[in-house]
Amino acid sequence: MDKLTLKQKRFVDAYIETGNATEAARMAGYSKKTANRIGTENLSKLVIRRAIQERLDAMEAAKTATPEEVMQHLTAAMRGEIREECIVSEGTGEGCSRARIMKKQISAHDRLKAAELLLKRYPTKPAREEQELRNEKLRAEVADLNTHTDEEAVVFEFSRKSETTEEN
Structure with a gap:
């Protein structure tokens, strides 16, 4: 598994806190000009999505007795x-x-x-x-x-008759 850079780790933390990729990128230290692109790019990376999901799962598990x-x-x-x-x-x-x-x-x-x-x-x-x-x-x-397997088997057959309605 790939390791996260320090900025990516900060991005994961900020994204969990805000739920906003652009804001998380800014908070992680990426430039304001590229924060939108970097935020979207980071969310497309499998390693970052896994890190976010693992953190969310751990937070949920901590709440459960x-x-x-x-x-x-x-x-x-x-x-x-x-x-x-x-x-x-x-x-x-x-x-x-x-x-x-x-x-x-x-x-x-x-x-x-x-x-x-x-x-x-x-x-x-x-x-x-x-x-x-x-x-x-x-x-x-x-x-x-299991010892009486040579005996004749009993077969049940069920059929459903269609109901007819009588008109008065």
Whole structure:
């Protein structure tokens, strides 16, 4: 793969920031007179288009949670380590009150939901054993079907009759 020059790297950065090839060329250090032509030319180069796409893909991937992050969040929620903000109203006397923001532990319902979601990802021993029994049963059925290949096959034929309408 070709290497990018320093100006091309700056062009990639500026293009991602602005989305405008001419402006990106100016920001990268190309002359104002040739910025339009150079910007278009740079976007036609495969190595520069790949660099732009790789950077955009990396930016998108950074926004997406990994499975490990999801598991860590669910575990923290289940353990009650996550706090959420809520607004509480406090009386100040003489019929007046004021609101303030307070942090509290997430609800028991939310903690149970997190535990439930974690268990779906980590099946219990009985669930694993049940799945293995299903798999063994299916293997036995397949083996049974394979041993009876000399038997007469049953063929089902379906046909669709056209409907006729009666006029009154």
